[in-house]
Amino acid sequence: MEPFVRHTGLVAALPRDDVDTDQIVPKQFLARVERTGFGPALFHDWRFRPDGTPNPEFELNRPTAQGASILVAGANFGCGSSREHAVWALREYGFRAILAPSFADIFSANCCQNGVVPALLAPEEIAELFRRCEAAGGDYRLTVDLEAERVEDGRGFSARFAIDRYRREMLLSGLDEIGRTLLLEERIAAYERARPHPV
Amino acid sequence: MTPRTLFDKVWDAHVVHELPEGPALLYVDLHLVHEVTSPQAFEGLRRAGRRVRRPDLTVATVDHNVPTGDRALPIADPVAARQLAALGANARHFGVELFDLASPEQGIVHVIGPELGLTQPGMVIVCGDSHTSTHGAFGALALGLGTSEVEHVLATQCLVWSKPRTMEARFTGTLAPGVTAKDLILAFIGRIGTAGATGHVIEYTGDAIRALSMEQRMTVCNMSIEAGARAGMIAPDDTTYDYLAERPRAPGGPEWTRSVARWRELRTDSGATFTTRFSLDASAVAPQVTWGTSPGMVADVTGRVPHPADFPTDGERRSVERALAYMALTPGTPLAGLPIDRVFLGSCTNARIEDLRAAARVVQGRRVAAGVRAMVVPGSQRVKAQAERERLDRVFREAGFEWRNSGCSMCLGMNPDVLKSGERCASTSNRNFEGRQGRGGRTHLMSPAMAAAAAIAGRIVDVREWQVRQDVEEVEDVEVVKRVEGGAP
Ligand code: SF4
Numbered sequence: 001m002e003p004f005v006r007h008t009g010l011v012a013a014l015p016r017d018d019v020d021t022d023q024i025v026p027k028q029f030l031a032r033v034e035r036t037g038f039g040p041a042l043f044h045d046w047r048f049r050p051d052g053t054p055n056p057e058f059e060l061n062r063p064t065a066q067g068a069s070i071l072v073a074g075a076n077f078g079c080g081s082s083r084e085h086a087v088w089a090l091r092e093y094g095f096r097a098i099l100a101p102s103f104a105d106i107f108s109a110n111c112c113q114n115g116v117v118p119a120l121l122a123p124e125e126i127a128e129l130f131r132r133c134e135a136a137g138g139d140y141r142l143t144v145d146l147e148a149e150r151v152e153d154g155r156g157f158s159a160r161f162a163i164d165r166y167r168r169e170m171l172l173s174g175l176d177e178i179g180r181t182l183l184l185e186e187r188i189a190a191y192e193r194a195r196p197h198p199v
Numbered sequence: 200m201t202p203r204t205l206f207d208k209v210w211d212a213h214v215v216h217e218l219p220e221g222p223a224l225l226y227v228d229l230h231l232v233h234e235v236t237s238p239q240a241f242e243g244l245r246r247a248g249r250r251v252r253r254p255d256l257t258v259a260t261v262d263h264n265v266p267t268g269d270r271a272l273p274i275a276d277p278v279a280a281r282q283l284a285a286l287g288a289n290a291r292h293f294g295v296e297l298f299d300l301a302s303p304e305q306g307i308v309h310v311i312g313p314e315l316g317l318t319q320p321g322m323v324i325v326c327g328d329s330h331t332s333t334h335g336a337f338g339a340l341a342l343g344l345g346t347s348e349v350e351h352v353l354a355t356q357c358l359v360w361s362k363p364r365t366m367e368a369r370f371t372g373t374l375a376p377g378v379t380a381k382d383l384i385l386a387f388i389g390r391i392g393t394a395g396a397t398g399h400v401i402e403y404t405g406d407a408i409r410a411l412s413m414e415q416r417m418t419v420c421n422m423s424i425e426a427g428a429r430a431g432m433i434a435p436d437d438t439t440y441d442y443l444a445e446r447p448r449a450p451g452g453p454e455w456t457r458s459v460a461r462w463r464e465l466r467t468d469s470g471a472t473f474t475t476r477f478s479l480d481a482s483a484v485a486p487q488v489t490w491g492t493s494p495g496m497v498a499d500v501t502g503r504v505p506h507p508a509d510f511p512t513d514g515e516r517r518s519v520e521r522a523l524a525y526m527a528l529t530p531g532t533p534l535a536g537l538p539i540d541r542v543f544l545g546s547c548t549n550a551r552i553e554d555l556r557a558a559a560r561v562v563q564g565r566r567v568a569a570g571v572r573a574m575v576v577p578g579s580q581r582v583k584a585q586a587e588r589e590r591l592d593r594v595f596r597e598a599g600f601e602w603r604n605s606g607c608s609m610c611l612g613m614n615p616d617v618l619k620s621g622e623r624c625a626s627t628s629n630r631n632f633e634g635r636q637g638r639g640g641r642t643h644l645m646s647p648a649m650a651a652a653a654a655i656a657g658r659i660v661d662v663r664e665w666q667v668r669q670d671v672e673e674v675e676d677v678e679v680v681k682r683v684e685g686g687a688p
Contacts (some may be wrong), residue, residue, distance in 0.1 A: 016521070017514045018393055018493050022632040027613045031264060031278040033238035033285045035346075045634050050620065074514055076394040079427070080632060081611075082329040083236065084345035102394055105363075105429045106329060106343055113347035164361055166220035177347075178249070181224060181355045184216055188252075188357060191215040191226055 002115045003174030007096045008143040009069030013133040014059050019073055020080035021107065025089045038085050039092030064138030072129045073100045078107025078118075087114045097144040099151060099161070101126050112167040115174065117146055119161035132157060146171055202468035205434050206365050206400050209340040209465070213323045215357055222361040228322035230352050231308045232259035232295065234286040235613070236327030240350035241289040252356045254294040258317060259286060261299055262307045264613050267576050267603035270300055279614065293353075306579020306605045309333040309547035313417060314581055316446025320435040320462040325352055330547050330629065331430075332423040336416035337443070338435035338465045340400070343424065363429065364474035366399040367467075370407035372482030377663035379557070380415035381549060381627070381646040383407065384422040385487035387479055389497040397427035399475060402467060407481035408433055413442040414551045421548045422629050425494040434466040486662055488534045489631045489644040491522035496631070498534060500649065500661045506530035525633055526641050527621075535661050539643070541624040542573035542654040543636070544600075546610035549627035549647050550578030552585050558651035559591045561662065567599035568657025574601040574616070576608040600654070612637050625653035 029041035046058045054061050060068070071090070077100040078086060087110045090098070097117040108118040121129075132153060133140045143152050144161075146168060152158040170177065181188075203211070216224040230253075237259070244251070251257060264279045266272075274280040283300070290297035298304040304311060309330050312318040320338035325331060327349040334341035344352065352358055370383060388395075401423050408416065416433050423431030440459050443449045450458045485499035496519070498505070507519040507530070523530065528537075544550065544558050555577065567573045575595050577583035583605055586592055592602045609616040610628040618624050618640025627650050631642040643659065652662045 015514075015517070017518050020493075020630075020632045022611075022630070022635050026634055026638070027611050030235050030613060031276070031282045033242070033282055035239045035242075045638055050638065076397070076427070079393060080329065080424075080630060082327060082343040082345055084239075084347060087345070102397060104394070104427065105397060106345055109348065110345035113345060164221070166218065166222045166359075166361060169220050177359060178247070178351050178354045181351065181357055181359070182249075184224065187216045187224075188226070188355065 001113070001174045001176070004096065004115050004117055004146055004171045006143065006145045006147065007069065008141060009096065010067050011070045011072055011129070011133050011140045011142050012060055012065035012068035013130050014071060014073045015130050017074035018076045018079055021078055021083050021086040022080055024078070024086035025083060030083060030085055035088055036092065038089035042089040042093045067094070069094050069096050070142050070144060071095050071098045072126060072133065073098060074126070075101045075123070077103050079104040082106045082110075084110045084113070087111050087116055091116055099126065099129065112170055113177070115171065117144055117163070117171060119144060119151060119163060121151065121159055121161050125159045128157065202471035204365055204467045204471045204473060205338060205402050205432055205465055206340065207471070209321055209323065209338070210362065212321065213340075218359065222359050224357045225323055225360055227325050227352050227356050227358055228256060229312070229317055229324045230257045230356075231312055231324065231326035231331070232257060232286075232349070233263055233308050233326070233328060234261045234282050235263040236346050237289065237349060238282060238285045239346050240327070240353055241293065243350045244293070244353055249354045251293040251295060251353045256356065257295045257353070259290050259295050259297040260305055260308050260311055261286060262305075262605075263607045263611065265300060265606040266614050267606045267608045267616060270604055275615070303580050303584070306581065307547045307550070307607055309417075309421065310551060310578035310582065313337065313413070314446070314579060316443055316449030319443065319449065319458070320439060321465050323358070325358060329424045330421050332428070333417050333421040333547055335420040335423065335430050335432040336413060337439055338432060338462065340430055340432065342430040364399045366396050366401045366428065366475040366477060367473040368401050368403050369405040369476070369478040370403065370481045371405045371478060372407055372480045373410065374407060374481050374484065375663075377648065378484055378486055379646040379648065380411055380418040382484050382487045383481055384419045385489070385494065385497045385644065386484045388422065388426045388494050389487070390479065391426055391477060393425060393493050393495040394427040396423065399428050401426065401428045401431040402473070403431060403433050404467070405478070405481070409436065412553060413438055414553045417551070418548055422494065425629060435462050486646060486649050488649070488659055489642070490526065490528060490534060491519065492525055492631055492633045493518070493522070494629065494631060494644060496522055497644070500535055500659065502534055504528045504530050504532045504534065535659055537623065537643070537659045539625045539653050539658060540571060540622040541618060542567075542571060542650050543576070543609045543624055543626040543628065544574065544647055544650055545576030545578070545608050546628035547578060547607075548629040550576060550582065550605075552582050554627065554647040555582065555586050555591050556589070558647040559594045561648050561651035561665065562598045562600070562655065563594050565598055565655045567654045571654055571657050572601075573599065573654040574603055574609070576603045576616070577605045579605045598655070609636050611635060618642075625650040625659065
């Protein structure tokens, strides 16, 4: 996994609560057997009209959101289905960090498996970012510093974000979690031998 | 010893190692696998030259993508066929047992685990599917994973998890007639919100839970994820053991007795503490119907579509406005009386034999309303076979329902069963997200009896009135139906 230490990039705002993984990658794209090819599926039914043309109303289709790599979103982002395809799509589209007041548990675990930072900020801070992004009228940039656990815009906004300690380490080092657990093989085997009943 | 919760007991018994940064390495007793979230995980193993550590604790089935029509026909969609073939090849290559389309055991992964007796109290159970919480009904710690975590479990038989918080959801009192486990869990989600239990594992307790059958308990635990919780649990009791006894994969002989003795320890000690507590009087719960695009957007069937202004925050008001626009609903409209186009009786929430029986009791001797297309998709081939032994298929077919083979079907519409844009559907599934059942489709979640009544009436009705009238005027069936229709606004 590609490590994440610090990233500066253009911000896209999606001021909606409860964005579920069915919206992030609709089911018609889940039949692929690869981890790639999901970028075009991202927010498909919001991004495109039924006739296939881009929907200009959708936040990510605004000219100011083109090239964005940081997504600021509403509460409970990534709720619903466990599909990791949602994170693959966000990553492939270009997002490296998602800032929200809350994330669904499985989604946030999936982010950390793919080098995408799920940064928790207070609801007021997210509201402030929506305001600043809107007021900037495009070209609003943020720096997400995972080492310092801080988000800054260089124009007076600076906030500390919360992230699980283990997940932070994992992202910083680009950890191969399976490789690391396999080093504990002896302990796993010992656990299996010690079980009072067959597993 | 410090008093412990049910969750603590299962957690403690599975800790293989505490990682220095906080989380634990937990041992997994049962890993369920399906076709949609596994191909990339198996591919990862292949590329790294890794094996499945415990194929004997891993069981696969096909459900999400499968056609529910004639199984003798080839699969029309080549992409779906490729995914099903991939699971077959992976199962063979890695030595994992697979219940495929030809198997009489095939079904929705959360239906077959319990019915085969694979799911047992005290286990840690995982699956690359958020509704794995269903298995918690047996006092297992069961949770959904993403594909990378699936790969981790395949390779190591362990899961890395930071200890979650705990929540007690206590349901007191007795459910009124016509009110079901589905209504109970929807009412709960309506109260605490779809993120109300994020970061928690829920334990459901109280008299109302004790009184539920195993299948109803599964309905409750199934929708824990819609409250934000990765897992929900219910302590096992005699209801659990009666359900499990004699199941093909449950322990037998002397091992059964030993297992039950061990399972009896699986309850929250008095004095144990939860991070959060919530309680709800089950006797006050009415049949529930969702009106929006999130399971928390729910009301009593006697209620009305709310007004965005009724909600306290800007965010909520925006969400409600969007949801009402999508659902084509006007604030103030009574929910009872909303005309529907489609009915879906299915999914891992409500497609077990008791659900089909409850729906059949409502449908018996009646006809699906003109213009309504209704289908029953049993949760597994075993449920289907059982229903056919009880001749429930006839009841449904004679009423005009389609009777299908098992699978996820229109719960998520990956197969050809989808809503057309603008169609309104009464559904027994668990998610009413935008486009979930088909782009532009409008889903109203409800119990099986409520969905069955909606199919007959052609509109959302309060099944409690329905049943009362049915009892009183059994001979004048047609009259009754008319009156229910006429009575709807
Ligand atoms: S029935 Fe629906 S919710 Fe259940 S596993 Fe299948 S797709 Fe998921």
